[in-house]
Amino acid sequence: MRALSTFVVRCTTPEERRAGSRVPIRAMRWLTWLTAPHIMLELRRIERAVDTLVADHRSGRIARKDNLLGLLMDARDPETGHAYSDTEIHDELMTFIGAGMETSATALTWTWKLLAEHPEARARMRDELRDVLGDRTPVAADVDKLVWTKAVLAESMRLYPPIIGLTRVAKGHDVLAGYRIEPGTTVVISLHGVHHNASVWDDPERFDPARHLPENLTTERRHGSLAFSAGKRICIAQNFAIMEMALSLAVLAQRAGSGDRGADQAGAVVHRRPGRAGPDDGDAAHLSGLRRADR
Ligand code: HEM
Numbered sequence: 001m002r003a004l005s006t007f008v009v010r011c012t013t014p015e016e017r018r019a020g021s022r023v024p025i026r027a028m029r030w031l032t033w034l035t036a037p038h039i040m041l042e043l044r045r046i047e048r049a050v051d052t053l054v055a056d057h058r059s060g061r062i063a064r065k066d067n068l069l070g071l072l073m074d075a076r077d078p079e080t081g082h083a084y085s086d087t088e089i090h091d092e093l094m095t096f097i098g099a100g101m102e103t104s105a106t107a108l109t110w111t112w113k114l115l116a117e118h119p120e121a122r123a124r125m126r127d128e129l130r131d132v133l134g135d136r137t138p139v140a141a142d143v144d145k146l147v148w149t150k151a152v153l154a155e156s157m158r159l160y161p162p163i164i165g166l167t168r169v170a171k172g173h174d175v176l177a178g179y180r181i182e183p184g185t186t187v188v189i190s191l192h193g194v195h196h197n198a199s200v201w202d203d204p205e206r207f208d209p210a211r212h213l214p215e216n217l218t219t220e221r222r223h224g225s226l227a228f229s230a231g232k233r234i235c236i237a238q239n240f241a242i243m244e245m246a247l248s249l250a251v252l253a254q255r256a257g258s259g260d261r262g263a264d265q266a267g268a269v270v271h272r273r274p275g276r277a278g279p280d281d282g283d284a285a286h287l288s289g290l291r292r293a294d295r
Helices: 002-011 014-018 025-035 037-059 068-074 086-117 119-133 140-145 147-159 191-195 219-223 238-255 288-294
Strands: 165-169 174-176 179-181 186-190
Touching: 025 037, 037 068, 037 086, 068 086, 086 119, 086 147, 086 238, 119 140, 119 147, 119 238, 140 238, 147 238, 165 191, 186 191
Parallel strands: none
Antiparallel strands: 165 186, 174 179
16 A cells, blocks of 8 residues: 555656645556547547637637636736636636536436436426426526426436545544544545435435425435535536536427336437447437437
């Protein structure tokens, strides 16, 4: 163990060590180049696109300022007047892309799988959408009223948290579940474990969105559901993510039609793009309205 941690620390760059990081980011990048070069090529493509975007904003080729990039460029430290460098802006944007895409996509994928397996939950969502929206397309202001739809999302993220664990570095001495924690220790919190704690969630493997309805949300349950983390480093986009996912669910469910189809027919049609990770065509489930819209 000691040898492993020495190796890990040696693999970190001086900047990483100065920042107190024990995660050898540069070494991990090289390892990924060796084992999965196609992923690194895709990552490089995204990084180049981000750099082009930053350069286009700097040069005035893109004049719009009412977006995240504009905000980052105009931001100044109130004490020092320091503005973000291009590298810092690049890193912030990559964090947003990384933190914001796969998380919501994963949550929605599990949610559709669960809805496909639970026709009663699907029917209740269809009724709610009909009552709140009728035939019109949902807008952000509707989301507060989509109480069941949001409960479905919350239950899906309880069962399958898109981020499986959090880490925190202990500031002082502590005792956790009988273990002594020394200052500087990295503590890993398993969200899957927290979300499947039977003393908070009875029958934790059961899909039951009603647990998250406002009248059933006890303080214990609020604290026992940490998909977006908690405290100072809580997901900066929690409300945006819930809104984006609820709207996406609502629109797709409207297009899916009656919702009375069997579990095997309630998901979207998913086609594998050559060379990409994803389900095989053979796994594709069908959703009539979506098939048409896909073409
Ligand atoms: C289902 C959707 C999402 C889930 C489950 C999720 C979850 C999380 C979690 C657990 C953290 C905290 C990590 C920690 O405490 O160490 C986090 C942080 C963050 N999330 Fe999300 N997130 C989601 C969507 C998004 C979206 C859509 C965006 C951006 C548009 C986003 C941007 C961020 C950023 C920038 C941070 C870092 C905040 C900081 O360090 O202060 N997330 N997210």
